[in-house]
Amino acid sequence: MDSAEDTVDGYRPWSEVTPDAARRLLVAAVEAFAERGYHATTTRDIAGRAGMSPAALYIHYKTKEELLHRISRIGHDKALDILTTAADGSGCAAERLDAAVRSFVRWHAAHHTTARVVQYELDALAPEHRSEIVTLRRQSDAAVRRILTDGVAAGEFDVPDVPGTTLAVLSLCIDVARWFSVAGQRTPDEVGALYADLVLRMVGARPRPQK
Amino acid sequence: MDSAEDTVDGYRPWSEVTPDAARRLLVAAVEAFAERGYHATTTRDIAGRAGMSPAALYIHYKTKEELLHRISRIGHDKALDILTTAADGSGCAAERLDAAVRSFVRWHAAHHTTARVVQYELDALAPEHRSEIVTLRRQSDAAVRRILTDGVAAGEFDVPDVPGTTLAVLSLCIDVARWFSVAGQRTPDEVGALYADLVLRMVGARPRPQK
């Protein structure tokens, strides 16, 4: 249903999942999990959306939880990649923070179906898979914190509580996945721009630091 | 388990639910829903936590969904009450925004168990119950928007996009329920203070408007 997701940011999602049948099942699972939640989704529903019989799922995945894990892993990898690319880029702290928030939010809005599963179904993962994902999330936190610390050190930002503000910034971005709707009047680009502006205000960024 | 919730802000939660057995079941349901999600929680689990047999649940509630609806309704009423009390209070726009965010966030942190159910299990409600709750949420949105509009009109705030910023402020506050943990090092009061500061920055509040 969400075919608009197929070609965003010039990359084809789930292209890393092969063979074709496994990818179709995974895409079906993303849609179903996002719509009804992991626990409310049945394996029959997933297989049905992919145009297959219930048993076909178990040729490509051992359990329903493995499907969620694969989705969560790929999604977190992508989200972390977007964030660290911006965080480790060139430019002053304000520019990097702007880029990080803008692209992170744009991804959460454009891929809100995937993002919803990735961000809100963490508790449904098996303990060992959950801790693997939590490690990735800590890296996201570190990336944002790095920008804030740099900005404070350079005198660009005024942030009394760096860990708390880091948490708030990430929380703000992530929650986009919950409320964003294609039926709404904002495009992912617009939300990204709005949020980048709001976050720069939150950190007290000076228009031009020392020029 | 979360007995610390029993007496916060000087009011006893769920005191409006009678008789005693019905309240015990409801409290058990809140804990179970918050821990595992609505769909992953069984009626046997709820009854077990309340120290009753599975059938006891159906003496006080028609269905499992009615339990969720009652929880959601009471929680939304309380959250909206907190928000509108602050929004309609006296003081300049900045003071009212500070109070609104501070108390709203404090509630989400202190009652994060309840808040998690209230904010994240909306889709599990039956359509007619869902639309009833959505109405309440629109009132929350209106309350915050009112403060922002007032602040802009008074020249206290600099907000280019009032609806978008309203959405972001509420989103930021609500997401506290997702990440807040009693194991963390912040108290609800501290998070409330931090967030009030961050939001005042987001709206470009001037330290003293015209004094």
Add this chain to the structure above:
DNA sequence: AGGGTGGGTGAGCAAGCGCTTAGCGTTCCC
């Protein structure tokens, strides 16, 4: 031509689900 291989199906199992029903003990009122 023919047998192996890998992706697929139809049918179904054991377990667990939400919810119901028959019945039981206590309380309360006349």
Add this chain to the structure above:
DNA sequence: GGGAACGCTAAGCGCTTGCTCACCCACCCT
């Protein structure tokens, strides 16, 4: 003191769940 009313339980019904198994068929290499 007798009976209705109430709060609750033990047992279990009908159904759905995640998952399995026996089998099938298109394709491939020799």
